[in-house]
Amino acid sequence: MAFELPSLPYSNDALEPYIDAQTMQIHHDNHHGTYVSKLNAALEKHSDLQNKSVDELIRDLNTLPDAVKTVVRNNGGGHFNHTIFWTLMAPNAGGEPNGAIAQAITDTFGDFENFKQRFNDAGAGQFGSGFVWLARTADGKLDVVSTPNQDNPLTEGHFPIMGNDVWEHAYYLKYQNRRPEYLKQWWNVVNWNEVNNRFAQASR
Amino acid sequence: MAYELPPLPYDYEALAPHVSSDTLKFHHDKHHAAYVTNFNKMVEGTELASQSIEEVIKATYGDSSKTGIFNNAAQAWNHTFYWNCMKPNGGGTPTGALADKINADFGSFDKFKEEFLAAGGTQFGSGWAWLVLDKGTLKVTKTPNAENPIALGQVPLLTMDVWEHAYYLDYQNRRPDYAKTFVDSLINWDYVAEQFAAAK
Incomplete structure (x- = not known):
């Protein structure tokens, strides 16, 4: 059976004004x-x-x-x-994390602000094209990692809980060279319900 | 010595409609400028500060403790070279000794063009396509991210930037359209011929 392109779970303009x-x-x-x-x-x-x-x-x-x-x-x-x-994105989303992932983030990174900083720094520091992830590592800990191009932490035995695309095509039309601004604005569209779903899958 | 951001060798509007002035402004004034600034900051006060940028590129390539310096040095150099490889009303075909060498090493100009477009089209993620002189033979190569022929011991003669920032405002996902336009309408073959003459 051939692989199929899934439909976006919302309309193209649903993430405006953060993603056009x-x-x-x-x-x-x-x-x-x-x-x-x-x-x-x-x-x-x-x-x-x-x-x-x-x-x-x-x-x-x-x-x-x-x-x-x-x-x-x-x-x-x-x-x-x-x-x-x-x-991992949705309209009318963002804000503070809730549920189990909120507690796990606090336990691992001290607080949400620290985690965001780690995640944004890793995204900005991924030279060239790639993704930044919150992953559950093979030994059961949470960690922020970045991967080049279309690599995924899963290949290294880590489960991807949430990730942001830092290929220039993800943000160039709206943010041009300002990747750090895109990374900052992206938190306004994070779908914490789905992050919690993936965190639950990761913990199984 | 500090590396200076060179001015573009033409106006921002000079390459339109093939490459827009918006693209050139962001690409030169923001991307290239940031690489130059970062490079100068990173080598300041180190032994690398007194070396030429080409020497820094060779000295830091493959050294995992100096990845940041290599990336910014190579990107500073690559962009300066890239600007020179384009001109308004460029494209066409090379002449003279370079044309003869292309025919000898690739079979024909069309064969070279095919290889060069394929290199640009298949460099997955960010990077560059090149025409290089490698131990006396012309070759088409591609490199990821900042990597360049100087680091690999080859002589760069021509480059095309295939980072998405080079073409996304004008071509979006259509990298092959950008690459074809680059070859047909932008290459400054006089500059490429000068590099070839100097390399021999």
Whole structure:
């Protein structure tokens, strides 16, 4: 079964004014759409891999045949990362974290402000294209990590709880070179309910 | 010695409509300027401060304790080189010794163009496409992020920036359109020929 581009869980303009409708439309339809079609094309001759979920492909990336490893890393990673990314944002969201993740953030980082600072600094410091994540590490701790291009912490055995896209295409039309401002404004659209869902999955 | 941000070798409007003045303003005044500022700050008071930027690039490449210096030094150099590789009413085809060498090493100009567009199109994430002289042979290469041929012991002759900031305001996700326009309408072959002549 071919991989499919999931619909955005809200309209293109739902995250205005923090993320503009044009950015969302191009980011979802073209960037994410291209990752999905390239992933499908790459797996055409690998029927054994077509039945795996994209999560499995990324988790088991290092066991894939060399012929498809890089193309799955880039395009499977792009599909996986963006699928997560859309659900981590919502209109009328943001604000302080709630539920179990709020307590876990306080326990790990001292307070929410410290965590935000760590996350924003890691996002700004990711040279070139990539993502910044809050992940549950293999040894059960929370940590802020950044990954280049379309890599994902899952390949290293860490579970991605929340992540922000710091490829320039995620923010350039609205913020141009001002990545730190984008990182700061992004907190206005964080969907803490979904972060809590993923935190619960990570803890299983 | 401190590295100075060079002025653009043409007006902000000079490359329009292929590259807009908005893109050049952000790209030169913000991105390039930030690399230069960061580089100067990072080497200030160190032994690297007295070296040329090319020497710093070679000395810091692959040294994980100096990644920040390498990234900013190489990006400062790469952008200066990139501005010079473009001109208004550029493009066309090279002439003279460079044209002969391209034909000899790639088969034809069209073959070179095909390889160069493919390098730019397939550099995943941020980076650069290059025409280099490598031990006497012309090659098309691509490098991620800040990496450049100087660090790799090759002579850079031509570069195209494929960081998204180089084209996103004008082309969005359509990197292949930007790359084709770069080759057809922007390359300053006189400058490339000068680099080739100096390298021989």
